[in-house]
Amino acid sequence: MSVIKIGVDAYGGDNAPEAVIEGALFALKNNYLSRDELVIIGNDLSNDFLESLKGVEVVPAKNLVTNDTKPTDVLKLEESSMYIGCKYLKEKKLDAFVSAGNTGALLASGTFIAGRLEGIKRPALVLALPSKSNKPKILVDAGANAEVKSEHFYDFAREGIAYAKFLDIEKPRVAILNIGSEEEKGSTLIKDAYNLLKGFSNLNFVGFVEAREIFDDTCDVIVTDGFTGNNVLKTIEGTAYFILHELKTAIKSGGLFTKLGALFLKGSLKSLINKIDYRSYGGTFFLGINGILVKAHGSSDAEAISNAIFVATKAAKFDLLSKIEL
Amino acid sequence: MSVIKIGVDAYGGDNAPEAVIEGALFALKNNYLSRDELVIIGNDLSNDFLESLKGVEVVPAKNLVTNDTKPTDVLKLEESSMYIGCKYLKEKKLDAFVSAGNTGALLASGTFIAGRLEGIKRPALVLALPSKSNKPKILVDAGANAEVKSEHFYDFAREGIAYAKFLDIEKPRVAILNIGSEEEKGSTLIKDAYNLLKGFSNLNFVGFVEAREIFDDTCDVIVTDGFTGNNVLKTIEGTAYFILHELKTAIKSGGLFTKLGALFLKGSLKSLINKIDYRSYGGTFFLGINGILVKAHGSSDAEAISNAIFVATKAAKFDLLSKIEL
Secondary structure, X not given: OOOOXXXXXXXXXXXXXXXXXXXXXXXXXXXXXXXXXXXXXXXXOOHHHHHHOOOOEEEOOEOOXXXXXXXXXXXXXXXXXXXXXXXXXXXXXXXXXXXXXXXXXXXHHHHHHHOEOOOOOOOEEEEEEOOOOOOOEEEEOOOOOOOOOOOHHHHHHHHHHHHHHHOOOOOOOEEEEOOOOOOOOOOHHHHHHHHHHHOOHHHOEEEEEOHHHOOOOOXXXXXXXXXXXXXXXXXXXXXXXXXXXXXXXXXXXXXXXXXXXXHHHHHHHHHXXXXXXHHHOOOEEEEOEOOEEEEOOOOOOHHHHHHHHHHHHHHHHHOHHHHOOO | OOOOOEXXXXXXXXXXXXXXXXXXXXXXXXXXXXXXXXXXXXXXXOHHHHHHOOOOXXXXXXXXXXXXXXXXXXXXXXXXXXXXXXXHHHOOOOOEEEEOOOHHHHHHHHHHHHOEOOOOOOOEEEEEEOOOOOOOEEEEOOOOOOOOOOOHHHHHHHHHHHHHHHOOOOOOOEEEEXXXXXXXXXXXXXXXXXXXXXXOHHHOEEEEEOHHHOOOOOOOEEEOOHHHHHHHHHHHHHHHHHHHHHHHHHHHHOOHHHHHHHHHHHHHHHHHHHHHOHHHOOOEEEEOEOOEEEEXXXXXXXXXXXXXXXXXXXXXXXXXXXXXXX
């Protein structure tokens, strides 16, 4: 391919297709990518949208995948936008594919339609969390694999390292999430993974890390199984919203000075909320498959979609897949 | 026993024995318990301390368990305060035992020296988290069992229910932590546990709950394996400290109004920090063994120790163990 091609699933997410197309148009307007780089998967669009998308390739596809579609069922929905997007990844007609659709269905499509990279057994959800330093912290697997074997931690590590390099982290330090930092702590799975990763000199493996250090500068890539990773991610989200809720309650029931204080702090609080919202951090990648797959959040609005298109384009130009050591 | 007896490990924790004895004296001064109810395990104390403890039973014991002691090694340290405290639980010489010592060693002592309750295969760490409503949220297992089978979820549920009742929650709703709320989500272990708990009409089982709902009023007792539970707990801690760190940074780099705002909000922020600190919430119990075992945090100061003594006394008077359905 001479020109990179970024596909966008017109029918993915709660606000599709409107939010998706508006997001794509916003991305064009901001020069995140050019019209010949954008490919919209899905053609059942309003005339207004089709008019605005002049010069953009629109691939015919149907709106068939809902939130209730079972992961493996999508493999039979050959005319769906999700199926076609992943097929195009495999066929190298697309460098990257962005979808805000049903997560389970998207992971199945990525794994079985786009297909795994040779040398990778378990593709994983990779994402960046904020941290106390200015470097992001990479979490792998954030929820793709609920059950894993110790050998899969090697896949997760390499996927995480590639993403860390994409985010300008040189020589990323890799750690395994555990319930203690001593070598003898944790489950058999974790101990086996520890011994495995210790043996790879290419990994810059620094041992175990505890969840209370997630935001500290003790490592760059945290690897864990998808069940734990997803729970950690949702706990961060739940805790952040809980603290904001409690702060709001305290301010509401406080006196004049408390309310004045809140008013003065509004700007700081807002930038804080933005910082802890991991969704603003470069998107969630499903790494380890043929092609760059960006999972946008199901409730994405146009801005979130345009951000996802931005990171997908950037990752394609960076040639993210080539950074996964195979 | 006519008088309840609360044992305190003089040698447990980073600040032992000073913080422990001062905590015990504080508990006496505040009438959390009477002198004939308190039992200090450990006798190598200063004369000043022994003088202040007049009327309190002091059991001879040695300071042998360190942070480096391996869990099973404590079973051979028969003269250690931890061993003797757990032996006294088994022999009903104590109703409750409070220790801020080495967690792994304490869990091993509880399980193998005090012994499991008949009908319970897996004792677990049970603790209360804050929530958006005024009711606490119970988390089981918070870190005792890194590897579990589905049948152990039934133990965790009954342990959590007993603790919920102790915290005045009537008919506690039990949920299993999972990475989605649909029945087909999660690992085989989780699905098996779901099917098992569904079969017990005495549990008030409400299905799956996601980690982002931990602080919401959708259930009262959250059961999970000790690996996930411990990671969730430490993620809450890490996230809370991260948010406070970011807020402080924002205030520091802010202008006069920001600083004034922070000053006005100081009270609200302080009470918020207290609320999110789960350590202020009634202590961590190791439930399912013969006797009430309260695990105080390793870095406990005198106040934390006195709080742990307070909840241990309250739990003994409530007859917490009888609330575990066997």
